[in-house]
Amino acid sequence: MTTTPFKDRPRIDAFDKVRGATAYAADIPVPGMLYAMLVPSVVAKGRIATLQVEDAINVPGVVRILTPDDFPPPPEPVRFPNADAPPTLHRDIAFRGQPIALVVAETLEAATEGAERVAATFETQPFAATKRSALAVREEARPTAFGDAGAALAQATMTVDVEYESPAQHHNPIELISTTAVWADGRLTIYEGTQFASGIKEVVARILRIDPGIVDVKSPSVGGAFGQKGWVQQQTAIIARAAMLLGRPVKLVTPRGQIFHLAKFRPNSTHHIKLGADAAGKMTGVHYVADQQQSRRGTFPPDYHAGPTRLYGIRNYYGGGLDYRIDTQPPGHMRAPHEHPACFAFECAVDELAYSLGADPVDFRIANDTRVDPQNGRPLSSRHLNECLSRGAQRFGWSKRTPKPGSMRAADGSLVGWGVASGIYPALVTATVATLRISADGTTRFTTTHHEFGQGIKTAIGAVLLDGLEIDAAKLDIVLGDTTAAPQQITAGSWGTFSVVPTAALAVERMRAAISELLAGRQVSGAIHQQLAAIRRPFLTVEVSLLGPGQDAAALERLRRGQYAVAGPTFPDFTAMSYIAHFVEVQVESTTRRIRMPRVVSVADCGRVVSPRTAVSQVRGGVVWAFGAALREVTEVDPRFGGFLNNDLADYVVPVNADIGEIDVDFIGEPDPVANSVGVKGLGEVAMVGASAAIVNAIFHATGKRLRELPVRIEHLL
Amino acid sequence: MRPFTYIRPATPQEAVGAFAEAGEGARFIAGGTTLYDLMKLTIERPAHLIDVTAVRGLDRIEMDGDRLRFGANAAMSAVAGDPTIGRDYPVLSEALWKAASQQLRNMATVGGNLLQRTRCMYFRNGGGGIYPCNKREPGSGCAAIGGLDRGQAVLGTSEACTAVSPGDWPVALVAMDASIEVLGPAGSRSLPVGDLYRLPGDTPHLEFTLGPGEMITAITVPKTPAGRLSTYHKIRDRESYAFALTSAAVALEMSGDRVEGARIALGGVATRPWRASEAEEVLIGHLLTPELALAAGQAAFRDARPGRHNSFKTELGARTITDALIIAAGRGRT
Numbered sequence A: 001m002t003t004t005p006f007k008d009r010p011r012i013d014a015f016d017k018v019r020g021a022t023a024y025a026a027d028i029p030v031p032g033m034l035y036a037m038l039v040p041s042v043v044a045k046g047r048i049a050t051l052q053v054e055d056a057i058n059v060p061g062v063v064r065i066l067t068p069d070d071f072p073p074p075p076e077p078v079r080f081p082n083a084d085a086p087p088t089l090h091r092d093i094a095f096r097g098q099p100i101a102l103v104v105a106e107t108l109e110a111a112t113e114g115a116e117r118v119a120a121t122f123e124t125q126p127f128a129a130t131k132r133s134a135l136a137v138r139e140e141a142r143p144t145a146f147g148d149a150g151a152a153l154a155q156a157t158m159t160v161d162v163e164y165e166s167p168a169q170h171h172n173p174i175e176l177i178s179t180t181a182v183w184a185d186g187r188l189t190i191y192e193g194t195q196f197a198s199g200i201k202e203v204v205a206r207i208l209r210i211d212p213g214i215v216d217v218k219s220p221s222v223g224g225a226f227g228q229k230g231w232v233q234q235q236t237a238i239i240a241r242a243a244m245l246l247g248r249p250v251k252l253v254t255p256r257g258q259i260f261h262l263a264k265f266r267p268n269s270t271h272h273i274k275l276g277a278d279a280a281g282k283m284t285g286v287h288y289v290a291d292q293q294q295s296r297r298g299t300f301p302p303d304y305h306a307g308p309t310r311l312y313g314i315r316n317y318y319g320g321g322l323d324y325r326i327d328t329q330p331p332g333h334m335r336a337p338h339e340h341p342a343c344f345a346f347e348c349a350v351d352e353l354a355y356s357l358g359a360d361p362v363d364f365r366i367a368n369d370t371r372v373d374p375q376n377g378r379p380l381s382s383r384h385l386n387e388c389l390s391r392g393a394q395r396f397g398w399s400k401r402t403p404k405p406g407s408m409r410a411a412d413g414s415l416v417g418w419g420v421a422s423g424i425y426p427a428l429v430t431a432t433v434a435t436l437r438i439s440a441d442g443t444t445r446f447t448t449t450h451h452e453f454g455q456g457i458k459t460a461i462g463a464v465l466l467d468g469l470e471i472d473a474a475k476l477d478i479v480l481g482d483t484t485a486a487p488q489q490i491t492a493g494s495w496g497t498f499s500v501v502p503t504a505a506l507a508v509e510r511m512r513a514a515i516s517e518l519l520a521g522r523q524v525s526g527a528i529h530q531q532l533a534a535i536r537r538p539f540l541t542v543e544v545s546l547l548g549p550g551q552d553a554a555a556l557e558r559l560r561r562g563q564y565a566v567a568g569p570t571f572p573d574f575t576a577m578s579y580i581a582h583f584v585e586v587q588v589e590s591t592t593r594r595i596r597m598p599r600v601v602s603v604a605d606c607g608r609v610v611s612p613r614t615a616v617s618q619v620r621g622g623v624v625w626a627f628g629a630a631l632r633e634v635t636e637v638d639p640r641f642g643g644f645l646n647n648d649l650a651d652y653v654v655p656v657n658a659d660i661g662e663i664d665v666d667f668i669g670e671p672d673p674v675a676n677s678v679g680v681k682g683l684g685e686v687a688m689v690g691a692s693a694a695i696v697n698a699i700f701h702a703t704g705k706r707l708r709e710l711p712v713r714i715e716h717l718l
Numbered sequence B: 001m002r003p004f005t006y007i008r009p010a011t012p013q014e015a016v017g018a019f020a021e022a023g024e025g026a027r028f029i030a031g032g033t034t035l036y037d038l039m040k041l042t043i044e045r046p047a048h049l050i051d052v053t054a055v056r057g058l059d060r061i062e063m064d065g066d067r068l069r070f071g072a073n074a075a076m077s078a079v080a081g082d083p084t085i086g087r088d089y090p091v092l093s094e095a096l097w098k099a100a101s102q103q104l105r106n107m108a109t110v111g112g113n114l115l116q117r118t119r120c121m122y123f124r125n126g127g128g129g130i131y132p133c134n135k136r137e138p139g140s141g142c143a144a145i146g147g148l149d150r151g152q153a154v155l156g157t158s159e160a161c162t163a164v165s166p167g168d169w170p171v172a173l174v175a176m177d178a179s180i181e182v183l184g185p186a187g188s189r190s191l192p193v194g195d196l197y198r199l200p201g202d203t204p205h206l207e208f209t210l211g212p213g214e215m216i217t218a219i220t221v222p223k224t225p226a227g228r229l230s231t232y233h234k235i236r237d238r239e240s241y242a243f244a245l246t247s248a249a250v251a252l253e254m255s256g257d258r259v260e261g262a263r264i265a266l267g268g269v270a271t272r273p274w275r276a277s278e279a280e281e282v283l284i285g286h287l288l289t290p291e292l293a294l295a296a297g298q299a300a301f302r303d304a305r306p307g308r309h310n311s312f313k314t315e316l317g318a319r320t321i322t323d324a325l326i327i328a329a330g331r332g333r334t
């Protein structure tokens, strides 16, 4: 493995983005387009009694109204990834905002008016709106346990026993949820901002009882995914059905207000942690039970332990998980889905324990390092968390911190708090395939598995191709998220780089070999394009596929069928994790107690950094997201009505630029020696993990208040 | 969205005439940043829009005479960015700067601003009759009372409605004893900005005292040296682009450290722009100390009636006034 750092390159799509030229799925122009609007249920649970569409049909421009009667009966067995029912239209209402009809019209305005005029009555049923509702059904998941946590805690010289709460939150990327479906010449083409084009292909085909072979899905560029677009969404098959029934292209862009009920979201979760240490300051045992809200048949697991079990060398761990099944749409993945809430809670508990022991929070963490995966004793592929902590402490100036809460002040009298926390995320990988074609006309085309949603995967792939091959960068086309170009796999969990960058490296290697074989010793100067021209080859193609460590051909088969083909973080010979340390300064105003975050230092160990510029962006974005999670964002539930109350960007409060101070990012940059040929792990998720804890720990340092429920708001400090 | 007619008259008389002619379902529209929003939420369903932005001369900012005069069509950003206003009446320009976003301030007018409607989540998000709301559906009840009321008012509430009057600019205007000039079918009149707003009482759906077809043509503010010692202090859930949790418009007349005159109005906490005369009285004739400033702030909330989640607004509101007083007084020292 070469270990030279990759050079800083601009984002491959930067020029297009700043000019507004990047085409997102909803931007794809299709002639003859019809526009659609969903009609959401106003009740939280029950059954449609009557559905009157006459008024809506009479709106000029309305072409057709789809109701539950327009869908084939669900295929048996009714099993769809993390859905309460097949994502179509139904008479049974499982959650507020569930679509009950679709209005299709010649214009968006007519569709909108038509949707307003669809009149439904419902037979309502009692519902559970929160985990605490009487009708919530408690369900225990299989625990993660090793060692003897009970005994370790009984013997500990110091323990903390604390409960933390993370609220329901919605992703709210700028790109709205949308689907465009085209039914022409016996093929169904779906344009959608998705993280899993092949998943859509398979599932929509199954729902509509058509052959997946006639379905193409294209996700050209996603305007923010973060897990919201990870699985087949509620609207996709509905729009596809409309296009097939009408024989014309149909486009839906859902209004922001509907997304709060249509989209997946981060469930409200509670984290009860008992954590013990011995006299020497070593953490010895953890008893940690996390419970979360769950929909009646949702499958987002209440498993919050992949991170906390491996953050430190703690040998005794009991990790429980509970679902409270209630009447909402299914919760799902939202950036660092389990690790963010888990490490918020766990890293705050660690801070509380360090304070109880009178230990410095950085030293305490460093002293609890591990070289093996405590879950199973496997070696870690690479681990530089301690370097992240010590380098971060140095950059931040941690040594100037006075530990006593409330002991530091800014010039304007504000209380100053400095907090630290670690973050961790599994390094995961999927099977991939790729085709690299270089042409004599100067173009290069690389098609592969996985999707671009702004995380910079194209830039990372481009870095490998451009470093390894003499080709024209301006004519390099990297095609992602397109089932007609390559079988697609869900792009999530920070596994994009780990999965596809080594694939690109393999393609480079094969291409170089193929070229030198073709040249057969002849010396032809110039770029590969010129070499091909010189030997009269219009183009040269190599095809490669790559598996993660321990994966076999079955994974490739799953990839080709649009099924989950992910491995890790436990591989046959090692466990692979990414790490980060965050250092945060907060200032709390002395009178009105506004909380500000003037600066952050984050140092990550994500293996080798393939694309320095987008990597720094990932970490900044992660910290901003964590700031939002810690101090701003909550989706509110009024238990009397069910569903979610806030439904726009004014009342779902995300951070603004003025909220964010300086974020100084650094990387350890040590290649992972065993995970893959390039030495990369993952970054996008770990970037935010722990940062919320660092903020809340800093607030404690500033004020002496342990705040255990997110978001922390001004009233909590008055 | 329902179809509507749309015209752009060129004079105030034409606009008022067009309104009368259009009859039922007519609305004036200026920047549209409130009205279009409410139309999308199906709260407003106008049949006729009379766009006043082409009315000539309605965007002038005038400063001769003994009053400042802002044409109703002046953009929020234009008034906020006026250097004289910024220097002599920081309370006015800050109230505008701290509202909305630059894009919105470029579109929105200082006249339309006075007539924005509450951000009560049950009001805005209750399309399809999900939440009872007396403002949306008179007599249906109030979901906010006994519900998620963190954002709700603590002053001027009634059993029927606790919705906050959301604007910042009206609060500053009420502190500065501003008036509006109105042209209607029966001719023109002028009224104090404070009198534009009703308390919710039993009829929270009636928010303003303008008669049908009455158009705001200008806002006028009596000139005062208190303008210099003024500020609009706004506390919100993030550093920009959010409505106030609590805010205070303050203007002082000082003799040394002694308060000779004080004007205080509050936002984010009341059902209408709220003049806090109790707080003013605490100050007048006394040396302004942090303790006195806090006492004044607390006096403003003596009659507060908090709900379940918004009791913090009384304490935060009092401290907001405290800080505003110190900031305003400090402007005399530089």
Ligand SMILES: Cc1cc2nc3c(=O)[nH]c(=O)nc-3n(C[C@H](O)[C@H](O)[C@H](O)COP(=O)(O)OP(=O)(O)OC[C@H]3O[C@@H](n4cnc5c(N)ncnc54)[C@H](O)[C@@H]3O)c2cc1C
Pocket: A650, B027, B028, B029, B030, B031, B032, B033, B034, B035, B036, B037, B052, B072, B076, B098, B099, B100, B101, B104, B107, B108, B109, B110, B111, B112, B113, B114, B115, B116, B166, B167, B168, B169, B214, B215, B216, B217, B241, B242, B243, B244
């Ligand atoms: C996302 C967002 C954030 C915002 N944040 C803030 C904030 O922090 N603070 C704040 O104070 N405001 C805020 N606003 C509100 C904004 O200031 C108002 O929407 C704006 O001032 C309204 O002005 P307009 O010209 O666009 O009014 P329009 O939308 O055109 O009209 C508003 C109302 O006034 C009527 N009207 C308009 N002109 C006249 C006239 N000349 N005579 C009689 N009636 C008239 C219309 O019929 C309508 O009922 C925000 C708005 C948005 C959308």
Ligand code: SF4
Pocket: B118, B120, B121, B122, B123, B132, B133, B134, B135, B136, B141, B142, B143, B144, B145, B160, B161, B162, B163, B204
């Ligand atoms: S407070 Fe007023 S606006 Fe809000 S729900 Fe109650 S009646 Fe409606």
